[in-house]
Amino acid sequence: MTGLPHPLAPELRPVNTRDLAWLVGALLLVIAPHAQRAPWWLTLLTLCLYGWRLYYALNRAPLPSRLLVLGVAAVGMLGVWIEFRTIFGRQPGILLLMLFSGLKLLETRSHRDAVVSAFLGYFLIVTNFLYTQTMQTAAAMTVALFLITAALVGFSAPQRPVRANLRTAGLLLAHAAPAALALFVLFPRVPGPLWGLPQDAYAGMTGLSDTMSPGNLSSLAQSDAIAFRAEFQGAAPPPQQRYWRGPVLWEFDGRTWSIGPNFLVEFAPPEGGRGTYRYEVVLEPHNRHWLFALETAATLPERSRITYDGQLVSNNPVRARIRYNLTSLIAPRPAGKDTPGSMRRALRLPQDFNPRATALAAQWRAAAADDAEVVARALAFLREGRYVYTLEPPLLGRHSIDEFLFVTKEGFCEHFSSAFVFLMRAAGIPARVVTGYQGGELNSVDSIITVRQSDAHAWAETFLPGRGWVRVDPTGAAVPGRIDIGLARAVPQTTSLPLMMRPELEWLRGVRDRWEATAHKWNVWVLGYNPERQRELMSLAGLRDADWRALTAALFAFLGVMTLALLAWSLKRLVRPDPVQKAWRAFCRKLAARGVERAPHEGPRDYAARAATALPAARRGILRIGELYIALRYGAQASADGVARLRRMVREI
Amino acid sequence: MIGRLLERNPRFSNWLYGFVPPERGTVVLVHRRVYIVPTRMGWLFAGTLGVLLIGSINYSLSLGFALTFLLAGLGLAGMVHTARNLARLAVSVGRAEPVFAGEAAQFRLYLDGRGTFDRPSILVRHQASAAQLVVDVPAGAVVEVALGVPAERRGWLPLGRVMLETRFPIGLFRAWSYVEPDARCLVYPRPERSPLPPASGQAAAGSLRAQTAGSDDFAGLRGYQRSDSPRHIAWKAVARSDEMLTKQFAGDAAAELWLDARLLPGGLNIEQTLSRLAGWVLAAERGGAHYGLRLAGVEIPPARGDAHRAACLQALALA
DSSP states (O other): OOOSOOTTOGGGSBOOHHHHHHHHHHHHHHHHHHHHHSOHHHHHHHHHHHHHHHHHHHHTOOOOOHHHHHHHHHHHHHHHHHHHSOSOSHHHHHHHHHHHHHHHHHTOOBHHHHHHHHHHHHHHHHHHHTTOOOHHHHHHHHHHHHHHHHHHHHHHOTTSOHHHHHHHHHHHHHHHHHHHHHHHHHSOOOOSOSSOOOGGGGTTOOOOOSEEOTTHHHHHTTOOOEEEEEEEESSOOOGGGOEEEEEEEOEEOSSOEEOOSOOEEOOOOOOOOSEEEEEEEEEOOOSSSBOOEESSBOSOOTTEEEETTSOEEESSOOOSOEEEEEEEEESOOOOOOOOHHHHHHTTOOOTTSOHHHHHHHHHHHHHOSSHHHHHHHHHHHHHHTTOEEOSSOOOOOSSHHHIIIIIIOEEOHHHHHHHHHHHHHHTTOOEEEEEEEEOOEEOTTTOEEEEEGGGEEEEEEEEETTTEEEEEOHHHHHOTHHHHTOHHHHSOTTSOOOGGGOTTOHHHHHHHHHHHHHHHHIIIIIITOOHHHHHHHHHHTTOTTOOHHHHHHHHHHHHHHHHHHHHHHHHSOSSOOOHHHHHHHHHHHHHHHTTOOOOTTOOHHHHHHHHHHHOGGGHHHHHHHHHHHHHHHHSSOOOHHHHHHHHHHHHHO | OHHHHHHHOHHHHHHHHTOOSSBOSOEEOOGGGOEEEEOHHHHHHHHHHHHHHHHHHHTTOHHHHHHHHHHHHHHHHHHHHHHHHHTTOEEEEOOOOOEETTSEEEEEEEEEOOSSSOEEEEEEEETTTOOEEEEEEOTTOEEEEEEEEEOOSSEEEEOOOEEEEEOTTTSSEEEEEEEOBSOEEEEEOOOOOOOOOOOOGGGHHHHHHHHHHTTTOEEEEEEOOTTSOGGGBOHHHHHHHSSOEEEEETTTTTOEEEEEGGGSOTTOOHHHHHHHHHHHHHHHHHHTOEEEEEETTEEEEEEOSHHHHHHHHHHHHHO
C-alpha cells in the first residue's frame, strides 16, 4: 500500500451541507423528548449549537476554533452542575450528552466526525428509553433511527440523490429486522442491573408513598398514569369489591400518617369468603416493595412475602414492570385476634391535637352500647354532615381533623379516612388507615381492569371484638358515588378532572380502550420480555430448560441462516441472460470441447467459418448456427421461433 | 510482511486472490474475489453496540435491547450490502494509446454494473502508482474510468494490479477486490530535442534544402490521401470547397532522410540513442520529410505519415 491519501477514508471527505442538514434533522428528532425534560437554557443552547453549525455550512465559513468549542462545553457543564449539583448521575449525564451532540456537530468537518455524531444519535435514542418505552416513543425513535441510518448512507455516497439513500436505508433496516428479532428473542437475557445505578435512576416513578398527609393522595389522583393492570380468569369483580390493598398506615403525628415499624410473617391463607378470583397483575414500576392485591389475597406471588398487617411485599423494589399471579377471596373469615402490641399501636394518638373531634368521639363512646354502634354513629355523622368530595381540598391548619370535620367540610378520601380513624382511636376502638387503589376500569376490548393513579384511595379498618379487622370505607359513607360509580361522577363538575375521566367523552374512551389493549400486549410481550418470559417461550417452542448455551446455539444457527439468505439475495442473478446469447455460449463451449476455441477478438462469422473448416463433419450445422445467431442478435427482428430453432440446433450439434 | 510473502509466492497469491494474472477479456468480480473487513468506523460501531448492550442489561431496557439488536442486524446487513456493491461487477479494459516515457499512460477500464441497482462510490486504484478515482456506476450503465499511470520506461507497460474498493452503503465495512486485466500500453522512448542529421548520400543537396525549408514553406494544395497527417489538412480550403485537400510543403517529395543509429556519436548508451532517434522521428515527421529508420536488426524504409511515425516509434520502444 502506498501512503497516498485514500479517497474513501472518512477523515478525508469533507461533509457537505446536505448530509449535515440531514444529520441535524435526525438529531433534532432524537433530542426532542429530552428537550422537554431539560432545563430551558440547555435546550436553547443545544438548538443554538445546531443552528450555528448549519449557519456555518450555508455560508461556507470556517468552523470556530477548538478553544471556543471547549469554552462552550465548559459553560454547559458548569450550568448543569449548578442545576443538579453534580454532573454524574443519569439525568445530568444525559443532558450533557445532548449538549455534546451539538458540540460535536460544531466541530464536524469530515465524514468521520459526522459518523461519530450519528453514533451519538443512536446512543441518545437509547437514553430516551430510560424515561419512557411506550409505543409512541418506539415509533418516533424508529423514525429517528431510519433518518440517522439514511444520513450514514449519505456519507458513503455524497453525490447520490436523497431518495435513493432513503431507499437504501429502508432496505438495510428491513434486512436487519429478522436478525434483530432473532437476537431479541434468543439473546440470553441476564437480569439487571450489573452494577449499582446512579442515585436518580428511578426518579420520576409515581405511585403511593409510605406516608399520607392531606393533599398527597389528591395530587396523585390527578395523574392518568397506569398503576397496574389485572387480567381475571372468568368474570371480574364488581366495582364496589375492587379494593386493591396497599400499605397500611399505623402512626399518626397529628398531620401525617405513616407505616411505622413493620415485620414479615408466615403466610397463613385465609378461608371462607363469598367468592374466589384468580387473576394476573402487571404492575408498573413504582420503586417500592409493595405489591397490590384484591382484598384479601389467598396466595402469595413468587418472590414475595407478607407483613403482619396483610400487605404483600416483593423481595426487591419494583423497578421494572412485573407480572404475578394471585388468588383472592372476597370477605373471608377474619382472623379474630391480634397481638396486644398491635392493639396498643392501633389506639395511639398524638397529644393535644383535634380537641373537638376527641370530644365528639368520647360523647359517642358514652352513648353507645358497643364498638359496632360507635362505628355506625361515626359513619352516620359523615353521611349526614354534607361533606363535599373534592380533588382540591382547602389547606388545613394544626388541628387538621377538627378543621375538616367542622369547618371546611371539603376533602378527599385521605381526609375522610384520616378523620374516621382518628375518631375511632379517640373512642377507644383500634383502627388503622389502609391505602391502595379502589375501582379501576374494565377495558371492553380485552376485559382487563386498568387501575390508574387516579384510582388511589384510602380507607380504614377497625378491630371489632369477635370479628377481627373489618374494612370500613368512610369516603363511601360520606360520598356513596365514589365507590359505586368511580371518582369521575363523585367529584363535582367544577373540579378539574383528568381529561379522560370526564363522563361526556364516552366514545373517546372506546378508542382509548382499544389503544390500551394494544399497549397492554406491548407491555407484556415487548417491554416485559425478561429471562422468565424467555424461558417460557423457549419451552413453548420445545426447548425445555433452555440455558444460555442452547439459546446461543439457536441464535447463531438463525443468524447463519439469515446471513445465507441475505447472501443469496445479493447473489441473485441480476439480469436475466439473453436466450440467444446463452445458446451461443453453449455452442462456443461445445466447439471448444472439440478443440476449436473462440478467440476473444473473433466475431461469430469468422469463428463459424474457422470451426466449419476445422470440423468438416458438422460443417453445415455450424455455418447455419453462425448465420442464425448473427440474424437473431444483429438482425432487425428476433422471433421466438428463431430462438427456439437456435437452441435446438445447438443442442443437436 | 504478508505482502512480501505474496510477492515471493505467486502461486499462493494467485490462490488467495482467486485468479491468475493477467486476465483476458472481461473480468467478473465473483463473490470469491471480494474481500471484506470492518473499517475503523465499523469497530467504533461495534464498541457503541457493546456499550448499548451493557446499558440495556443494566437498566433492563427492553427497547434498548431492541435498538441494540436492530443496529447489530444493520451491521450484518451492511456487510452483505457492501460486498454486493462490488460483487458481480464486470471489469473490462479498453485500448491504451501509446505515450512517451515520462508521460502518463491512460488506461481505460470499463465498469459494468450489470444489474438493476446502482453501485455508488467505487474506488478504482492502480496499485503500483496509486493513480485513483472514485466513480459511481449507475444501474445498467457502463462507466469508463481512465487511470493515468506514469510511464517511466519505454517498452510495453502492463497495467498491473488494480484494486476496486467500496465502503457503501454504511461505511462500517470495506470491501475490495483485485483485478489484473490483460492491458498494456506502448511507451515510446522519451524524445530528445536535437537537430536532425544531414540527409543521407544519394540526395545530399536536395535533402539539405528540404531540411532547412521543410516545415513551413507552403508550396500548394493537393488531393487528400489517407496517410496524410490531419495537421496538414487545409481545413480552411476544405470548408470552402467540400473537397479534402492537403497542404503541400516545399521539399516534401525531395527529402529522404535516414535516421540511423550508426550516425550518432559513440559514447551514447542505448537509451540515449533511442531517445535521440525518437526526437528525430518527431522532428522529421513535423518537417514533412520522408524518413526511414535503421536500428540494429531493424530497417524501416523511408515513408511519412502517422502510421509510419507510429511504426518507427514502436520499433524504437521495443528495441
